[in-house]
Amino acid sequence: MAASSLEIQSVTHRYGTRVALNDVSLRLQPGRFNALLGPNGAGKSTLFALLTRLYRVQQGHILFNGVSIDRHPRRWLAQLGVVFQQSTLDLDLTVLQNLEYHGALHGLSTRTIRERSARELEWLGLADRLRDRVRSLNGGHRRRVEIARALLHAPSILLLDEASAGLDVASRRAINNAVRTLCHERGLTVLWATHLLEEVQPEDPVIILHRGQVLAQGSGHALCEAEQDPSLGALFERLTATGEASA
Amino acid sequence: MSPIHYLHAFTGVVKREFWRFIQQRSRFLSALVRPLLWLVVFAAGFRAALGVAIIPPYETYITYETYIAPGLCCMILLFNGMQSSLSMVYDREMGSMKVLLMSPMPRSWLLISKLMAIALISLLQVYAFLAIAWIAGVEPPLLGLITVLPALVLVALLLGAIGLFLSARIRQLENFAGVMNFVIFPMFFLSSALYPLWKMRESSEWLYWICQYNPFTHAVELVRFALYQQLNLEALAITLGCTTLFALLAILSFNPERSARTMPARG
Numbered sequence: 001m002a003a004s005s006l007e008i009q010s011v012t013h014r015y016g017t018r019v020a021l022n023d024v025s026l027r028l029q030p031g032r033f034n035a036l037l038g039p040n041g042a043g044k045s046t047l048f049a050l051l052t053r054l055y056r057v058q059q060g061h062i063l064f065n066g067v068s069i070d071r072h073p074r075r076w077l078a079q080l081g082v083v084f085q086q087s088t089l090d091l092d093l094t095v096l097q098n099l100e101y102h103g104a105l106h107g108l109s110t111r112t113i114r115e116r117s118a119r120e121l122e123w124l125g126l127a128d129r130l131r132d133r134v135r136s137l138n139g140g141h142r143r144r145v146e147i148a149r150a151l152l153h154a155p156s157i158l159l160l161d162e163a164s165a166g167l168d169v170a171s172r173r174a175i176n177n178a179v180r181t182l183c184h185e186r187g188l189t190v191l192w193a194t195h196l197l198e199e200v201q202p203e204d205p206v207i208i209l210h211r212g213q214v215l216a217q218g219s220g221h222a223l224c225e226a227e228q229d230p231s232l233g234a235l236f237e238r239l240t241a242t243g244e245a246s247a
Numbered sequence: 248m249s250p251i252h253y254l255h256a257f258t259g260v261v262k263r264e265f266w267r268f269i270q271q272r273s274r275f276l277s278a279l280v281r282p283l284l285w286l287v288v289f290a291a292g293f294r295a296a297l298g299v300a301i302i303p304p305y306e307t308y309i310t311y312e313t314y315i316a317p318g319l320c321c322m323i324l325l326f327n328g329m330q331s332s333l334s335m336v337y338d339r340e341m342g343s344m345k346v347l348l349m350s351p352m353p354r355s356w357l358l359i360s361k362l363m364a365i366a367l368i369s370l371l372q373v374y375a376f377l378a379i380a381w382i383a384g385v386e387p388p389l390l391g392l393i394t395v396l397p398a399l400v401l402v403a404l405l406l407g408a409i410g411l412f413l414s415a416r417i418r419q420l421e422n423f424a425g426v427m428n429f430v431i432f433p434m435f436f437l438s439s440a441l442y443p444l445w446k447m448r449e450s451s452e453w454l455y456w457i458c459q460y461n462p463f464t465h466a467v468e469l470v471r472f473a474l475y476q477q478l479n480l481e482a483l484a485i486t487l488g489c490t491t492l493f494a495l496l497a498i499l500s501f502n503p504e505r506s507a508r509t510m511p512a513r514g
Contacts, residue, residue: 052348101346
């Protein structure tokens, strides 16, 4: 099956008079780990709220496989897996109960949910925590449960908003690697929003967002070459310091 | 999405409410203690002061405890309805509401499922209360315990719908105390739950009319008549109408942007 495509065309979003996103256009590379790099306040979470339809698109278009998500919103949501910046797990329920609730909301039967939960948690190294309360899990494990939950309904696009925020280096690396595996093995199109450069590899497609504007997009290598910057870090620092879009 | 998918979503919402209910044993206990206190303590004190004449659906003189039992059943449903409002606001503030909003099911269906789930949980508590009330001497006809079920379901839906509508209007968890003062207490006290309306009319004509316009009065009367195997058509029509109205208002005023906006957007 061909990987899914996602394209954002000239999206502008305002909170009252404050412009959070200004004429943002970007295209995700299908089946790849796409990094959305931006400092705090860049507009990443607003972009996620638009992609997940928590906010209505005020101006511009979001296209999934070439079709506006406004035309078939439910079909779009069925294809979308999301890990939000702030945990959305119910701490008082067990891991399995959280997964069952999510799966049911996507129309899955209990049997299917249990089979898939076991498979996803096994792969994420949490098979033995199925019956544990989420409250008893550490931050890294909770994030893994959220990833398992996001995969339960077999989406073709996975969005992760600062999924590694607040985790130690080892947990961050483990989660980053796990998500990369999903691209290689399942052909998922991933959008990984972060402000941490060490989570991005030079060959990754990168989008740099700053103050609601896309300053650059392309592979890390290509961007550095074109801008004659020694590293992605140097490019990121320069662009976000000046706020000018790359050529 | 086929009907079976809708059914799975419905089951999922009901199961989650049930799991959360089991988690909160104190919620179950307080839901029972509150009406039992009214039944045992308040009614004992007022029994002598408040004589109840023979009024439909009762065919003979009844004890005050018997009179207030249907109102106390509705009190459980009322508090549960408002509790659901609180849990919706809590879910919104904690972010777990996003899981619901990310579902590909129609939001109206999800809200209806939530409403049904609240109603089912409330019914468990009402029947537990009726069992204890039976031991305390409130003995409606056995068949009445079955005929009252549809009335209880309808009233639970009405109060759940009011709760969901309020949750869409409440911006923060802290504002919930206002709901207690401005919704629950006036609704309960300005109704026929504790005293017949003719008694109220003897004291104040305008209070009587406020009680008459209170949907909770008609909900209580619907339950009272159904518990004695009778149908109060006027109460049924008003309760049904108000349920439809508030369910529609709850669906229409449910705004996902507000749910998302309560979450800090830092990125």
